[in-house]
Amino acid sequence: MSYNRDNGRPGASPGETGRPKRRLKTKPLMILLLILLAGNLLWFIAWLIPDDPGGNEEVASVSGKEISRQEWMAAMEEQHGRETLLDLVNLKVMETAAQEYDIKVSDKEVDLELALMRSARDGSEQTLYSADGERVREKLRAQLILEKVLTKDVVIDESAIEAFYQENQSLYDIPDSYRARLILVKSTEEAQAVIAELENGSSFEALARERSVDAATGSLGGDIGYVVPGQSTIDEAIANAVAAVDVNNWSEPLTMADGRVAVITVTDKAKGRTFTYKDVEGHISRELALEQLPQSVTPEAFWQEFETEWFYGE
Template sequence: MRSMKLLWGIIGLLMACVLVLTMLLTHAVRTKPGAPLPSVPPDSAMAVPPNEPVAVVGGKSIPYGELMNRLTEKYGAELLSQMIDREAIRQEAEALQVTVSRGEMDAELTRMQQGYESEEQFYNSMKEQLGLSKSELNEDVYYKLLLERLATRNVTVTDAEVQAYIKEHPEEFKSFVQYHLLKAELKTKEEANQFIADLTKGFDFGVLAKERSVDAATAKAGGDLGFVEENDPFIPPFLIQAARTLKINEVSKPVPVKNGYAVIQLLAKRETNKTIDETVKANIRRELALQKAVPLNELVKQIRERHKATVKMPNFQ
């Protein structure tokens, strides 16, 4: 339940590609979740003449029509499939009087923000990783919850099953500590010691990390790892061990790592006390219900068939 960043990162590339075509087709026209798509006004992107140049290179134009044809060929089928799914889900929910409230959407968005330092960081990350704006993410969450509600509407999960899950998965409910770390990796111990010496002279850690760190994954961000959990499998244990010994803003001694030596600085520390409250129990109940329900991809197929969804143009099959 804590690894929301990884979960969303998995689907990022495809979603980003599909959204390029979405934005061109809708010309930035947005609707509230669950509402039918608006008609496209005459002055929108759809009304651009096919021969209108969208770019010029060395005197040669790239026409709008060619761009749209390429986008349609590459992403059109995926985008159309998403649109069909959402419309079929909307019709099914309307027929069964199944709804999702704004409060339920806000609760889900709050749950997704676990592991992020702030709401702003969460939305910025969604934009960078998935290409999703705040309104697009809201729409995505709306249809996700609506589909889950359809899948689990006749599923019962007892209190005893919730308690059994808690008993069987104690690791999910342990308190844990997070450390906000800066890290720089240097090739030799001498370079690491010089890095520390320069910090004592007043140099900024982030600036030095950008200039000297050989860790390409973190150097561009000034070595900022953000908040990492004490049991994070992607952080070497010896770095966490070093972090435990530091006071806020203190810098470590050189720590041996695979490619040399690391220097870390502890910017902040926070402890999360996991309490099993009603919100946690509700999330467990929801996960257990989904495990009992028809798989969501299978349910979408069934809903499409019930509402006779048909793709009319062969190149969108």
């Protein structure tokens, strides 16, 4: 794709001192967030539940043979039910753990994690795109509770925290970023036609799925995540234009380096900020402590302690 996103982490190249920048590990966070989509299906399924408890309403038909809502729901439960319930159970387990161990997680701590995920551009931020903001914050809060419980007895020397911060300050200087969607077509004429449809009230997301020649982003409604002006890992035309597009508006046709033409929209602006040592001291201490643990631990490790039972009975 012409707007290739970098899977590497920012600051991964050697710094002025000749030592490579370090990125704190995010694997536990990524594992927890990867089931976020499955968790969101619960709300979708709840919306689908009919007033008729029989669930015999027809939702589709093939050659006159109907597919009932009940069949549909059963198939969805079979494919996603376990993951959805696991997600809910683990959220409750972490809430209970917070009470048991007197763990507090502030909104500022969640804000910091969100900002760091947006700036990482290592693939972990992709899990933010398909869920509403409050659900993402719930997940991050649960993960922070887990990490605080696991590291509550681990002591990290303050000099180690300060050294990490001094070596990696650039990680905590977060620029403005813009969540964008893209429709990629073959010509300026096609792009103008897309803009005409947008002006007539068509959905950008629906048009991306229907008209974009880029299958990867088209399947996501054109979502390409958060873009920083001047970002080198995305096509220059987009990187230079994104800051000038108003939220919920769209750009003029943008000619890409490969000759194709894009129309972009901005759905959200995340204001950048610089986090001070005081802002990130706890974050660094906790992550350095996690590196000392012999293995990753998931919320399931606390199920027995909090007498957890569930439908699947495992």
